Amino acid sequence: MRNAILAIDQGTTSSRALVFDTSGNQLGLGQQEFAQHFPDNGWVEHDADEIWSTTLASCLAAINSADIKAKEILCIGITNQRETTVVWDRSTGEPIHKAIVWQDRRTSDYCAELKQQPDIVSSIQEKTGLLLDPYFSATKIRWILDNVPDARKRANRGELAFGTIDSWLLWKLTNGKSHFTDATNASRTMMFNIKSQCWDEDLLALFEVPASVLPQVKDCAAEFGATEASIFGTSIPITGMIGDQQSAAFGQGCFQKGMAKSTYGTGCFLLLNTGTEVLTSNNQLLSTVAYRLNGEPAYAIEGSIFMAGATMQWIRDGLKLIGDAGESEALAERSRDDLSVYLVPAFTGLGAPYWDPDARGALLGMTRDTGPKEVVTAGLMSVCYQTKDLVEAIAADGAELSTLRVDGGMVRNNYMLQKLADVLDTEVHRPAITETTALGAAYMAGLHQGVFESLDTIAARWQLERAFAPQSNESWRIRQYTGWQDAVARIRSQR
Numbered sequence: 001m002r003n004a005i006l007a008i009d010q011g012t013t014s015s016r017a018l019v020f021d022t023s024g025n026q027l028g029l030g031q032q033e034f035a036q037h038f039p040d041n042g043w044v045e046h047d048a049d050e051i052w053s054t055t056l057a058s059c060l061a062a063i064n065s066a067d068i069k070a071k072e073i074l075c076i077g078i079t080n081q082r083e084t085t086v087v088w089d090r091s092t093g094e095p096i097h098k099a100i101v102w103q104d105r106r107t108s109d110y111c112a113e114l115k116q117q118p119d120i121v122s123s124i125q126e127k128t129g130l131l132l133d134p135y136f137s138a139t140k141i142r143w144i145l146d147n148v149p150d151a152r153k154r155a156n157r158g159e160l161a162f163g164t165i166d167s168w169l170l171w172k173l174t175n176g177k178s179h180f181t182d183a184t185n186a187s188r189t190m191m192f193n194i195k196s197q198c199w200d201e202d203l204l205a206l207f208e209v210p211a212s213v214l215p216q217v218k219d220c221a222a223e224f225g226a227t228e229a230s231i232f233g234t235s236i237p238i239t240g241m242i243g244d245q246q247s248a249a250f251g252q253g254c255f256q257k258g259m260a261k262s263t264y265g266t267g268c269f270l271l272l273n274t275g276t277e278v279l280t281s282n283n284q285l286l287s288t289v290a291y292r293l294n295g296e297p298a299y300a301i302e303g304s305i306f307m308a309g310a311t312m313q314w315i316r317d318g319l320k321l322i323g324d325a326g327e328s329e330a331l332a333e334r335s336r337d338d339l340s341v342y343l344v345p346a347f348t349g350l351g352a353p354y355w356d357p358d359a360r361g362a363l364l365g366m367t368r369d370t371g372p373k374e375v376v377t378a379g380l381m382s383v384c385y386q387t388k389d390l391v392e393a394i395a396a397d398g399a400e401l402s403t404l405r406v407d408g409g410m411v412r413n414n415y416m417l418q419k420l421a422d423v424l425d426t427e428v429h430r431p432a433i434t435e436t437t438a439l440g441a442a443y444m445a446g447l448h449q450g451v452f453e454s455l456d457t458i459a460a461r462w463q464l465e466r467a468f469a470p471q472s473n474e475s476w477r478i479r480q481y482t483g484w485q486d487a488v489a490r491i492r493s494q495r
Contacts, residue, residue: 004066005446006073006236007438008055010080010165011244012101012266013313015054018438019066019073022451024461026435027068030061037098042105042348042357045098048086051165052172056231063232070232076173077240077445078224079247079437080165081266082188085140087151087213088168090161093176096148099165100140103267103306103348107139108357120206127193127200129278129287131355135304136190137164138207145208155210162213164189166241170224173238178225181215183292184243192217194289195278197297220246220291221448240445244437245269245302246290251440252405252431253459254290255298260401262390263437264410267351268308268383270390271300272399283393284353293447301397303352303390307345307361309410311379314347321372325409328376332415335377338476341365342385342487343378350488353393358493365487380416384423385484391424403427407436414468422472423481432463 004027009016013036019028032054037045063070083102088095100106111134114120121132130136141162145152154160163171164185170178186192186199191209193200199214218224224238242250245263249271252261257275262268271290278287279301290300307314312325322328342364349357363375391401404426411417411430421428433439446452 004068004073005442005451006059006062006076007442007445008059008076008078008169009244009438009441010051010055010078010169012081012103013310015051015058016438017055017058017062018435018442019062019068020439020442022074022446024433024439024442026433028062028064028066030058030065032058040106042108044101044103044348046084046101048088048095048099048168051099052169055169059232070236071234073236074451075237075239075445075449076227077441078166078169078238079242079244079441080169080185082164082185082243082245083135083137084165085137085144085162086165086168087141087144087160087162088171090159090176093171096151096160097144100144102135104140105134105349105357107134107143110139111357124190124203125280127195127203128190129187129194129280130190131284131286133355134357135351136188138190138203138209141209141213142207155213158212160213161215163215166243167215170238170241173227173231174225175228179215180218180224180241182218182220182222182241183289183297184220184246185241186217187289188243194287194297194299197292219293219295221293221444237449239448240441242291242441242444245271246288246300247440247444248407248437249273249300249440250291250443251436251438252407253462254405255455255459258399261405261407262387264308264383264406264408266308266310268305268387270303270387272394272401274299274301279397279399281393281397283396284355285390285393285397286352301394301399303393305386305390306348306351308383308386309408311343311345311382312410314345315376315379319375321376326412328380329413329415331373332377332380335373338479339374339377339381340483341370341374341378342484343375343382344487344491345379345382346491353389354488354492356493359491362487362491364490365483380413381419383410383416384420385481387420388423388481391426401426403429405429405431407431407434417468418471421468421470423477425470425477427470428468429464430466430468432465
C-alpha cells in the first residue's frame with residue numbers, strides 16, 4: 001500500500017528530498033550540496049545537470065533513510081529555488097548554458113535602459129506584480145538566447161525549452177514527457193500576467209522570448225505527469241509543484257488574509273497573504289501568486305532579501321571565522337548588546353525594499369576591539385535589520401503584522417530569533433516542524449491525491465514549538481535600527 005509522500009526541495013546551495021507519511025510526519029531526509037559558479041562580478045551560475053544529479057541522489061537517500069520502498073510512495077511534490085533559469089535542447093535534454101541563478105545581476109545594464117521608459121516599468125508591475133529587475137527570469141532568458149551561438153535561431157525553430165528549476169526537474173523525472181510549471185513559479189518570470197493567469201504576449205515581445213520555449217502553466221496541485229519507471233524502479237505520480245517561498249507559506253498554514261511567514265534560507269523571503277486581492281505595493285515590494293487551486297489564485301505581497309544564510313556561509317567559508325553555522329549562536333551571545341558594527345551583505349546588490357543591483361557589501365563601524373564574534377553577530381543582526389526593512393515597507397502599504405511565523409535553516413539559532421523579535425517589536429513563532437518548505441510541497445501533492453481533505457485540515461496540523469517575545473526597549477530598537485539605516489545609506493549606488 002502506498003502511504004508516503006516524497007517532497008523534492010531543490011534550493012540554491014543544496015538539493016534536498018524528504019519523505020513524509022500521510023499525517024505529515026517526516027520519515028527520511030537526503031541532501032547534497034552542489035557547486036556555485038561565479039564567472040564574473042555579480043554573476044552566479046549553477047550546473048543544471050549537477051542540480052539534477054544531486055536531486056536524484058537526495059531522493060534515493062531520503063527513501064533509504066525512511067526505510068521504505070519506492071512503491072510505497074503515493075505521490076511526489078516539487079518545490080524549488082525560483083527565477084533561476086535553464087534553457088535546454090528539447091531533443092537531447094542537454095542545457096545549452098549553465099543555469100543563471102536568481103541572485104545573478106548580469107542584466108543590470110539592460111534593466112537600467114528599460115527603466116528609462118516609465119510606461120514599461122509601470123506596465124510590468126501592473127501585469128506581473130513585479131519590479132523591473134535582473135532578479136527575475138525574463139532578462140536571463142533573453143541573455144542566453146542572445147549570447148549562446150545560434151540559440152535564438154534554435155528557439156525560433158521550436159528546438160529549445162525554458163524552465164525554472166521545477167520545470168527542469170519535471171522534464172528529467174518524466175524523461176522529457178512533461179513540460180509544465182505552476183502558477184507560483186510562472187509568476188516569478190516577469191512574463192506572466194498574474195491577473196489573467198496567462199503568459200503575456202506584450203511582455204514576451206518586449207523581452208524577445210518566443211512563446212515556443214515556455215512551459216504550460218498549471219495549478220499548484222495538478223497532474224504533472226509520472227516519473228520514468230527506471231528512475232525509482234516504479235512510476236510515481238507528480239501531483240504538486242510550487243515555488244519555495246510560497247511552499248513555505250503553504251507549509252506554515254498561511255491561508256488567511258493577513259497571515260505572514262518569513263523563511264531564512266540562502267536569502268530571506270517574507271510573504272503576507274492578501275487573499276483574492278492583488279495588492280500593488282508603493283514601497284518596492286512584490287505582488288505574487290501565493291498558490292492556485294482549482295483555477296483560483298490566492299495572492300501575496302512579498303519582500304525578498306538576497307543574503308541571509310548566504311551571509312553566514314560567507315563568514316564560514318570566505319572569512320573562516322567559524323567552522324559551522326551552528327557556532328554563530330554561542331559567539332553572538334558573548335557580544336555587546338549595543339553592537340555598533342554593521343555588516344551590510346549587498347554582495348549581489350540589495351533586494352527589497354531598495355532594489356539596488358549595483359550596491360555592494362561593507363563592514364562598517366569597526367574599532368580596534370572588533371573581532372570574530374562582532375563580525376559574526378553583525379552578520380546575524382543584518383538578517384534582523386533587513387527583515388525590519390520589509391516589515392516597515394509592508395506597514396507603509398497598509399498591512400500590519402501581529403505575529404510572524406518563521407522557518408528555514410537559520411531559525412535553529414535562538415539568538416537570531418530573539419533579536420528578530422526585539423528589532424521588529426513583534427512575537428516570532430517557530431513551528432514544531434521547521435521543514436515547512438518541503439512540507440508545503442508534500443501537502444500540495446497530497447491535497448491533489450486526496451490525502452489531505454482541505455486547507456482547513458492542513459492548517460490544523462500547524463503546531464507552535466517556541467514563541468520569542470520582544471525583550472528590548474524602544475530606545476535600543478531605535479538606536480540599533482537607525483545605525484543600520486545609516487550603514488545602508490553609505491553603500492547605496494544612488495544616494
